[in-house]
Amino acid sequence: MTTTTQKIPSGYKQTEIGVIPADWDVKNLGNVCEKITTGKLNANAMVEGGEYRFYTCAKDYYRINRYAFDTEALLVSGNGANVGYVHYYKGKFNAYQRTYVLSDFSADIQYIKLFLDRNLQERIRVEVNAGNTPYITMGTLTEMQLAVPPFKTEQTAIATTISDIGMLVEKFEKLIGKKKNIKQGVMQELLTKKRRLSGFSSKWETKTLGDLVDVKDGTHQTPRYVDEGVPFYSVESVTSNDFENTKYISETEHRLLTKNFRIEKGDILMTRIGSIGDCKLITWEPNASFYVSLALLKPKDKKTSLYIYHFSKTDFFKKELEDRSLQWAVPKKINLGEISKVKIYLPVDPEEQTAIATVLSDMDTEIEKLESQLTKYQNIKQGMMQTLLTGKIRLLTK
Secondary structure: OOOOOOOOOOOEEEEOOEEEEOOOEEEEHHHHEEEEEEOOEOHHHOOOOOOEEEEOOOOOOEEEOOOOEEEEEEEEEOEOOOOOOEEEEEEEEEEEOOEEEEEEEOOOHHHHHHHHHHHHHHHHHHHOOOOOOOEOOHHHHHOOEEEEOOOHHHHHHHHHHHHHHHHHHHHHHHHHHHHHHHHHHHHHHHOOOOOOOOOOOOOEEEEEHHHHEEEEEOEOOOOOEEOOOEEEEOHHHHHOOOOOOOEEEOHHHHHHHOOOOOOOOOOEEEEEEOEEEEEEEOOOOOOOEEEOOEEEEEEOOHHHHHHHHHHOOOHHHHHHHHHHOEOOOOOOEOOHHHHHHOEEEEEOOHHHHHHHHHHHHHHHHHHHHHHHHHHHHHHHHHHHHHHHOOOOOOOOOO
């Protein structure tokens, strides 16, 4: 039996945490951070409009009127949904009793933050036993191993380079959030007649979804899946907006499942079991089947498809579905008959319907372009973290 040995490049060495430059050191976090402690307060100590920042285990900070720390620090969420999330702050602040406060670093603090951002979640995952709620102990932090360049100049150069692209990512995230909020406001106004587009003055009417679409559901039987074949859509396809990475069924079973109706371009898929009311307008020519957890809305007039799709995003539509769902069912669901009774408010003039839908679709297109750019920059940042924090690419050697 032969064993393949990884060839170590010249100038590099194998360590407990992987291959790193020969002049880099592997150090425990407790050796580069003199002080690791926690806050002392309960989460309900927050005060709205308080003078100082109050860090809990949430991604956002709150406010409080007293401070316990006045330093430059990293703050690590010790438990909860955001366990391992790392904040940086310099100044006066206070902290929750399960939030770790790290200060007095001998290495560049921003370099350490980036290393934790990249590696701490995996360390937490490895330490947690199956079924247990993830949390951080003091040893999780103090004994965590870091790859540390010998000179602070290199540490700082790495941190600055990654932080620059990180600021670009943050800029796009904020811009996308702003655009989505604007779109949400415009949508609520246009689809409730609170705001009219120029040139339109026709009456509006209330109809039921059943007046406008035929409501169908998918197969009630779990099909026999195959490695290759016809895509089989499920709730996850809609909620993740991913119609490429699906399960597959055979062409024979697909023909059987679609002998009475099939998904067509202009139809709308809506989640109805577990997740309720997430919709996807089919803008391509599909050849697919779907599960009972989805409802298929087949517009009686395809010209209304886009308007109905946008109306499905409104608070009014969501509440209609919620009120008609079976709250006691596990998982929660809504029956097809109740979906048909959901009310929709729309202009009598089909041209106004189209105009409204076009305005909202144009806003969606702008957001999608920004999200595509965001993904590109996120990938660049991840690539930088992979190469710079492991020394595969060096910025400074002295």
